[in-house]
Amino acid sequence: MDFAIADLAPAAAEIFLLTMACAILVVDLFLSERNRFWTYALTQATLILSAVILIGGASDNIAYAFTGMFVADPLADVLKSMACLSVAVVLAYSREYLVPRGLNRGEFFVLSLLATLGMMVMISANHFLSLYLGLELLSLSLYALVALARDSARAVEAAMKYFVLGALASGLLLYGMSMIYGATGSLEITEVAARIMDGEALPTILLFGLVFVVAGIGFKLGAVPFHMWVPDVYHGAPTAVTLLIGTAPKLAAFAFVMRMLVEALGMDSLLVEWRQMLMILAVASLALGNVVAIAQTNLKRMLAYSTISHMGFLLLGVLSGTIDGYSAAMFYIVIYVLMGLGTFGMILLLSREGFEAEELEDFRGLNQRSPWYAFVMLLLMFSMAGIPPTMGFWAKLFVLQAVVSIGHVWLAVVAVIFSLIGAFYYLRVVRLMYFESPVDSAPIAPRADVRILMSANGLAVIVFGLVPGLLLAVCERAIYLSL
């Protein structure tokens, strides 16, 4: 087989990112503490350029590379560029948090880049091995990032938990993949799908494999009953890392679900099977996430449980098994990432040297300290709760529509009842910010770039709430062209 450089074109962004990550690793060695800014700047430039390469190279066609292990389709283009951009926002929000805590080291930036690379490989995987490779690259970088605050017992414990449970999940996933390989004789996603379609696969083994794969997916998404790591990791990790874990990797996890369940195992006979499994995961996540979040006094833990419930909503969209449902789920995850960036970013913004603003109480009276940031947080909270005219409402509406369209009205009713319970704890944040008086009077004066980004983030909540059509069209197009 002849090899030509042009064959690698679909993976141009990944290659660029990897090269830059290596370069930054080396450059950082020669930078003194004062010049650490350049590591940051180079990292940001890399992420943004990767996104530019992705957006510039986006096409309506599906291209394969590395003998079918890697695919570049519109779904991948959209998700990967979103991932790069959101990691860039994460780093911008984190910078001021990192410096006083001794975390402003080259490792942080390089690991973030490698995690991003992992996400991109995962999103573009067309083969179980590349999928697994991307997943492990992402996970290992994140384990290390959580443990980066090595003096903090909480962070180290969280990293340990994350690692052990993550390794278990990877094991389950590999086991499931091996069974599917046994049943179909292939690891390539398109090939697996084709063999199952032809009826060449052994149904029993396939089903066993499916169960393990769903368990692995549940783990990575943090869906009940595989959610145990989520609150501890969100709580224990330095907030900047929580922000990273809570946002961009969700895009990769969504792609993971799409590639594994929909593209490889999405034919009707199997759809019925995993729909039931996802239904249980979704309802359990909605219930547990929303109910347990009420009992939390720590905002990071509360948001962790809120994430669990949001993943339940995401699964509702996926389990509908329709193009509309997948688009709704994709729209949901994109919206979720935007909201997650804002909320965790707000915790970073209120934190300062020697002080973590991670308790709910720390938001007390924010409206009197800074009306604008209180308003941004208000929008974010109402969006998380799914109240119009914020974008969170549309995300929920489209998912519910997908569920009702396949005749499961009861699921929609369950989902809205748990949303109501969820509204309670989001409202509690608004209550603290607006109805109470502040106990803390430290000025809130973020840098200009954070100020602009955070304001844009808050306005996005309302702008996408008023004109959701554009973003929805992007998601629909990506799904439609890629499946």
Place this chain on the structure above:
Amino acid sequence: MPALPVLSIVIWLPILAGVAVLFSGPARNASAARWIALAGAVLGFLVALPLWFGFDRGATEMQFVEFVPWIESFRINYHLGIDGISLLLILLNCFTTVLVVIAGWQSVKVRVSQYMAALLILSGMMNGVFSAMDAALFYVFFEATLIPMFIVIGVWGGPNRVYAAMKFFLYTLLGSLLTLVAFIYLYNAAGGSFAIADYYQLRMPLAVQILLFIAFFAAFAVKVPMWPVHTWLPDAHVEAPTGGSVVLAAIMLKLGAYGFIRFSLPILPDASHLLAPVVVGLSLIAVVYIGLVALVQADMKKLIAYSSIAHMGFVTLGIFVFNARGMEGAIIQMVSHGFISGAMFLCVGVLYDRMHSRMIGDYGGVVNTMPIFASLFMLFAMANAGLPGTSGFVGEFLVILGAMERNFWYAATAATTLIFGAAYTLWMYKRVVFGAVANDKVAGLKDIGAPEMIVLGLAAAAVLFMGVYPLPFTEVLNVSVEQLLGHAVQSKL
């Protein structure tokens, strides 16, 4: 077809004015915020006037229609239009907004710009609810109104405001979420359409109709509020600042009744007929039982809140007797209750600003120190009791006539309100206003000044005009009510 998108202006002008007020600066610059808010409210009312003058009273279809595709893949459209029912409620809303802005002029002292902005934005959103012809658009406005009201109660409210605000929000959210599911179901049943007019053509089996009716009922009954889901209202009213109470009583409660008229009856006529006795029963309980509850209240605001529930019982009764008199009566009652209860809350606000008490026991002999106020308050109290010549009489009388056509006992039970209403309102009035001066604080009261006089005077004029000459109002309604009843009496099984 007018060239200007009048309805859009009516909706967005107050909202933009609200945003402008918000950015007019923090507490330092309270007077700028007040003046911008007043300008916004008055302009908002003026731009709504063309609706009244340009409205074709004989036309059967929706008027001032605007149609812009919004979310194309779900066929959600920015589709506006009004009939006579919406017209009256929009005008009521714009009018009330002017009153509450003036009423909050001096009584609100902290974070003035946020208060005024919340009220203006709320006003624009409610205009949106009344003019939406697309279910998704309706829902967005309907639910978005919760946010500013939540803030208004929670920030400027009384001592127990946090509890009241949370209860208000969660209670009403529960109902509206079920309605959302119902809308999504209808969307699928109608082959992918959120247009309310399409839902009017749908045929659905009785079991489905009943389930949908219950889902709608959950939202609208809580909003009205009907007994037994009314418990959030007294809390919300007592804790809310005066402006919040006025908007809540005058407009927000009407969203529920409007929902019944626009959705439940015409879309689900068979379920509505089947379940009408239940709804009528609940309405009558509201009229009689809540009337009695109002009698024993020691807190003026609570008393008026309960009286609101009783009066709204009349509205739901009028809607569910399925005849033109009842329906017109219900709508007239909605508008008139908007003026009267709004004015009653303003009166209590006037007293509260001076005495910082809402307890009836703390007052007595107010007439000696505040004669002008006492006479205006008297007018509203009489109207609340349903005295002929005031707007309160017209609506109640029409509803009783409508009920009589349906069933004598409905009418007879409803008519007891004329006794109870008079009893609780006038007894309260007597204890507060008449008698000897109760204490030094009352002795030191100053009569109302110019802003309060303007506010109460405007409300009084409206109450009297509607009571003496209701024809312009019923004229607007005739055709629209006929249209709706046409949908509501034909079976859609």
